[in-house]
Amino acid sequence: MKILFRLFAVIAVAALGWWLWTVLFPNDETVIKKRLNRVAALMTFDSKEGGIAMAANVSELIGLFEVEVEIEIDTPEFQRESLVGRDMIRNAALAARQNYSPLEVKLLDQNVVIAPEGTNATVHLTGQVRQPGKRDLWVQELKFMLRKVDGKWLIRRVETVRTLT
Amino acid sequence: MNPEPKSPSLLWILIFGRNLWFTLVRAASLALVAFIVFRFILIPAQITGGSMEPTYHDGSINFINQLAYQRHEPRRGDVVGVRFAPRSPLSLNSAMLLKRIVGLPGELIGFQNGRVTINGKALDEPYVKLPSDWARHPVQLGPDDYFVVGDNRSMPIENHTFGIAKRERIMGKTLL
Numbered sequence: 001m002k003i004l005f006r007l008f009a010v011i012a013v014a015a016l017g018w019w020l021w022t023v024l025f026p027n028d029e030t031v032i033k034k035r036l037n038r039v040a041a042l043m044t045f046d047s048k049e050g051g052i053a054m055a056a057n058v059s060e061l062i063g064l065f066e067v068e069v070e071i072e073i074d075t076p077e078f079q080r081e082s083l084v085g086r087d088m089i090r091n092a093a094l095a096a097r098q099n100y101s102p103l104e105v106k107l108l109d110q111n112v113v114i115a116p117e118g119t120n121a122t123v124h125l126t127g128q129v130r131q132p133g134k135r136d137l138w139v140q141e142l143k144f145m146l147r148k149v150d151g152k153w154l155i156r157r158v159e160t161v162r163t164l165t
Numbered sequence: 166m167n168p169e170p171k172s173p174s175l176l177w178i179l180i181f182g183r184n185l186w187f188t189l190v191r192a193a194s195l196a197l198v199a200f201i202v203f204r205f206i207l208i209p210a211q212i213t214g215g216s217m218e219p220t221y222h223d224g225s226i227n228f229i230n231q232l233a234y235q236r237h238e239p240r241r242g243d244v245v246g247v248r249f250a251p252r253s254p255l256s257l258n259s260a261m262l263l264k265r266i267v268g269l270p271g272e273l274i275g276f277q278n279g280r281v282t283i284n285g286k287a288l289d290e291p292y293v294k295l296p297s298d299w300a301r302h303p304v305q306l307g308p309d310d311y312f313v314v315g316d317n318r319s320m321p322i323e324n325h326t327f328g329i330a331k332r333e334r335i336m337g338k339t340l341l
Contacts, residue, residue, distance in 0.1 A: 164328030
């Protein structure tokens with residue numbers, strides 16, 4: 001019984017140590033997923049979001065993209081929507097907050113592939129946008145391309161992947 | 166004299182059983198089986214949207230059987246789950262399309278008066294209950310292509326997600 005207890009204790013300490021290592025020294029895939037989850041969190045908002053919070057959230061959101069980011073996605077209303085640069089993303093984020101409050105955004109099933117040189121990455125994921133209590137507004141497969149700039153992963157391009165052609 | 170060990174109370178027996186160790190082993194085994202079944206075999210799904218009305222209703226629950234196509238390929242009429250991005254078995258939340266297969270590899274699929282045409286001939290579709298006026302030029306399916314569409318053809322064609330799905334995107338067949 002003592003041996004069993006000691007064995008469990010060793011396994012628990014090893015697991016804790018491994019977990020601490022992944023928290024303190026996350027790999028690139030973990031960092032990218034965290035940033036994409038932050039994008040989804042910043043694109044999610046409700047009617048209680050005040051003006052200052054909105055400005056801060058939108059400012060943080062556009063900081064996750066490259067300056068000359070390109071976004072080409074299919075939308076229910078406008079078919080193919082193209083946005084180039086942070087300013088257009090800022091305007092789109094502010095317009096969404098005016099027209100669709102509240103809004104919930106999720107980026108699911110993130111499949112990260114990091115290029116061999118370690119400074120470019122591609123992520124295939126499923127984007128889901130809904131208004132709580134209503135049907136899905138928009139569900140789509142998306143391809144994100146990221147680049148490591150000064151140690152930070154920034155989104156340089158987002159495009160729709162057509163699930164059904 | 167050594168005092169006799171107390172027998173566990175009825176409440177303890179009801180919650181933890183007569184042998185706590187066996188109870189824990191049984192609970193862990195049940196959890197493992199449930200994890201394997203609902204992650205790798207049957208995917209629970211809640212249907213959102215009306216594209217499969219009246220066959221499947223918005224908000225209803227179903228399961229996608231990932232082993233349905235172990236012995237044969239998808240068949241016409243099957244209602245299948247079509248994935249978006251590749252799904253991780255450990256993912257707690259995924260989205261997929263629920264559509265019916267109406268076209269098989271190599272066929273020429275079109276729409277006329279709301280009904281599917283296969284190589285120019287109208288398909289008998291008893292599951293389409295609502296009126297429709299869909300019309301679309303035929304498309305040729307490749308060797309790996311399946312044509313999928315919802316049963317609700319009364320909605321405008323431009324609001325309905327349908328088209329060619331590659332075989333690799335078909336996750337499985339609905340169980341219910």
